[in-house]
Amino acid sequence: MDSEAVEIDGSVMEGGGQILRVSAALSCITGSSIKITKIRAGRSTPGLRPQHLTGLQLVSDLCSGSLQGASIGSTDISLTPGKTRAGNYTADTQTAGSVCLLLQVALPCALYADAASQLCLKGGTNAEMAPQIDYTVKVFKPIVEKFGVHFDCDIRMRSVGFYPKGGGEVKATVNPIKELTPVTMTERGNITKIYGRAYVAGVLPFKLAKDMSAAAVRTIRKEIKELYINIQPQQEKEKACGNGNGIIIIAESSTGCIFAGSALGKKGVYADKVGIEAAEMLLKNIRHNGCVDEFLQDQLIIFMALAKGTSRIRTGAVTLHTQTAIHIAEQLTQAKFTITKCEDELSRNITYIIECQGSGAVNPNL
Template sequence: MADILQIDGSYLEGGGQILRNALSLSCILCRPIRVFNIRANRPNPGLSNQHLFGLNLLQNITGARVHGNHMKSTEVEFHPGDIKSGRYTVDTRTAASVALVLQAALPVLIFGRNTTELELIGGTNVGMAPQVDTMTEVLRPNLELFGVSFDFDLIQRGYYPRGGGRCKVIVPCVRNIKAVTLTQFGTISEVCGWCFVAGKLPMRIAEDMKNAAEKELKTVCHIQPQFDAYKESLEIARDNGSGVILKAVTTEGCTLGSSALGERQVDGYALGKTASKELASYLKDSVCVDSHVQDQLVIFMALAHGTSKILTTALTQHTRTAIHVAELMTGAKFNTEEVDKIGNVILSCEGIGYQNKQI
């Protein structure tokens, strides 16, 4: 037991992210771990569907020996083997978030020998998780600066409570991760967005989202935003659903985003205003990485060759948690430097220069 790294899952955010990040780094570094007090700060502690499916996927990818991979388990022991590229399918049979499953698998798969294909079935646009659109439109451009990318084919959307969304993800392998400096905002070169409804929801809700977003963002943009309002076809979305995804790009290569997801009583104007106010705040403050992407970059910063620096908002609990796990498992050290009175910071890390051992 002495060589197994012990990780307290109740630390800081105390949710599923500690488990996801610890498992990802365990697979990459081939380091056995024991995570206890899993999701201790959540109303229903222990493994839920999306955590269990992500865990089982990583078990398949690495041929790991696992103890505790069952629903509501509060302790998992994970002994990974080598990362195996190939084809994998995850069918949650629920509305469990496929974006969170991808979040755990992506850093692992890039260090395989070859390209890997994932088929993910479950919730594509569900609460308490990134919408898949933000993964492709906002996270992916940020990862491409690190030399990491993926192809994404959305076949069908899945909403709560039925799920049933389906997508295919192609993940190429990399030799190593490049360090990134994102500290210069530049000027806004593009603002775009997607306002959608599906099922029995009327098109006017999507139009309300668009109108609210345009009204809010015209106060901070010198260019005309390009927002699409539309209703999903029955082939893409069978159930009722709605949401908005917004994105801004700058001349210095920054990509920032915000989103909102409709629930039972949908107020399109309120959804559009919520998402656009958040994006507007990033643009007013001239930050380079938004508060939803910052935590997802931590693993890549820790593993990169060289020192990465990002200008971002005050660190979220998710980000502080991700840093804790990354420092614990890799030995990399993160530093923060406040740059203004509202708490925006430059987050920096000298990466460990991890090399793909299979190519």
């Protein structure tokens, strides 16, 4: 146990909750104590929000840690980790705080436990400013499985809608690993499949789902003419609380790359506009000829940093979230990242290779 806590500036670069998630997870896994200051200093409501606090408490529980300074609005916290133990853990933001962001912080930690863990996560499943649960299951999960990560995700209740109170619930079962294997994703191949779901919940008419789907298909068709595009309109019945609408569209490539575009309905916004927004997001993410979309990019950094060996992932423009995750990963592990620009004759777009010599973190509890 390192007596000197690693000091992390919570206001650097992206300056948001991601710094907390990556720092706390790596503290738990490496056994290093951390002190995070100036948390979300540049945000309109600085300091910890309910979902950040819930995530930190969850990690602290998982690693039998000691967490200081953790309260709503707090800008300084410290975490001293203990032994990571498998178990049944429940985390409830009691708001529309994202369950996907809770999973993002807890999943890496649970991999280094002594047995399988059950995580019951409550909050928003389809919330603004966070991945939708559909994204986590359909895009994030199959790609992190390439590192050797295995988890199941059961959506018990969706919370959909305009600033819902939460009420969503996801049960995740995470299996431990001895060590993560590195991943190479540098060849995109051709897009072979495009599919998705456009949904309405609560009192909203089914026609909205059809309108979102039709508008999304029309938009993609302008650019990708040869593929059948299957976006199913759906009415969420028993397993949803709240009134709302949304859409997620997935594209798969011949080499196993997966991309997505998604959007949530808002009061006063036409359904076709929501469909077009998701379609344009997807198209933007497949135009650059990289192997991951802009949202997966930063979520893979922690796994690259922990894996044993060299990972190489080809992306479009490197996001500030990704640069922030790399900055924290290099502070808390022995991992070394390099980013190289690729000139591609086939495409006008510039891509980048993110390469990482992983730290080879071994699970001491297995």
